[in-house]
Structures are given as C-alpha cells and as structure tokens.
Amino acid sequence: MEFRILPSGVRITLTPMSSYPIRWSAVFGIGGTSPISGRKHDTFGLAYYYLGFSDDFKDVARVITPVRDERGLGTVIQGRGDTVASHHA
DSSP, X not given: OOOOEEEEEEEEEEOXXXXXXEEXXXXXXXXXXXXXXXXXXXXXXXXXXXXXXXXXXXXXXTTTSOOOOEEEEEEEEEETTEEEEEEEO
16 A cells, blocks of 8 residues: 655745735645555545735725635545545635
C-alpha cells in the first residue's frame, strides 16, 4: 500500500494600499493520493483560506450589508481524474 502526500501549498498575499477591497489573503493546502490498493489514480485535497477585507471597503459596504473577513475550508476528492466530491464551507 502506498500513500503519498503531495507538496503542500501556501500562498499569502498582501496589498500595498488601503484603497483595494482586499487587504490580505492566505491559503494553506495539502493533498495526496489514495491509500487504497488499486486506486492509485485517486487524489484528495484539503485547503483553508482567509480573506481579509480592508477597513475602507468594510465601511463603504456597510451601507448595503455588513461585511466581515471571510474564512473557510475546501475539500476535493477525485477518482481516476473525475471529481467525486467537492465542498467549500
């Protein structure tokens, strides 16, 4: 039985000015292959994201709707190249 973890991904973005609606964002992810024998082409992935809106954007958008920073978890499972399940919360 072989179980392989693919290189994890990390991406952090900072914007230089407060006039952008997004002040910063970060994504941390990991993926791998199936530990089930005979399913070596199956893969999975799991990622966490955080999206930080600028204070200026929050102030302007508050007139229409409350805005807060967003964060969530995403998962994907693929079997033989076809997406079997995908979820973002």
